Amino acid sequence: MTTQAGHQVRAVAAERLTMFVDAVIAIALTLLALDLPVPTGDTTDAMLSSMSAHGSEYLAFAVSFVVIAAHWRAHHEIFSHVRALGGRLTSLTLAWLFMQVLMPFATRVLTADGAFPPRFSLYAIVQVLASASFALIIREIRRAHLYTTDVPPQVFAQSLVRSICLAAVFAVSVPVSFLTNGTGAYLCWLTAPIVLTVARRLGTVNSHDRHRA
Structure with missing residues (x-):
């Protein structure tokens, strides 16, 4: 097999993995x-009342949809620069996908009856593992030099810092859920946009520093 043919095979493998990820996320x-x-209900008022009674389930669905979409978008952004698959990259991607598939179950647990801290913690831990596994994906891509030569230097730095910060936010919300039994734990999640803004700036600064070095 020629070098050019080998590069083409590895590029096709990376593309197939990306297509597989897209399919699993859709599922x-x-x-x-x-x-x-x-x-349910025979009248408009009854229907609206039923919808209001299930408001927490609808809200949890919306939040989880946004979260899964954000995970997919981050993965799509990184893998658009991947030129080949390394030994551990596929395994790490499967671990990350496992967290995405587990998220619908975690969403049902979050809105079920029962003690709040354990239900909340399960959902948060899934997010911690998803973000942590994605950080390992980025690390593996950089370690094995599986990216294209034209990738902007700040792309991996920003994504890595963002993943670590998100994992930290969700990890902190777990003990907070046991201490506050609700409100404080969700407030931790609301700090995520602020944390991501700071992470984006830190990633940009770090990438520029490495580039100059």
């Missing part, structure tokens, strides 16, 4: 929607 989003409660 995860579908599973997320399948468990939405159907409003």
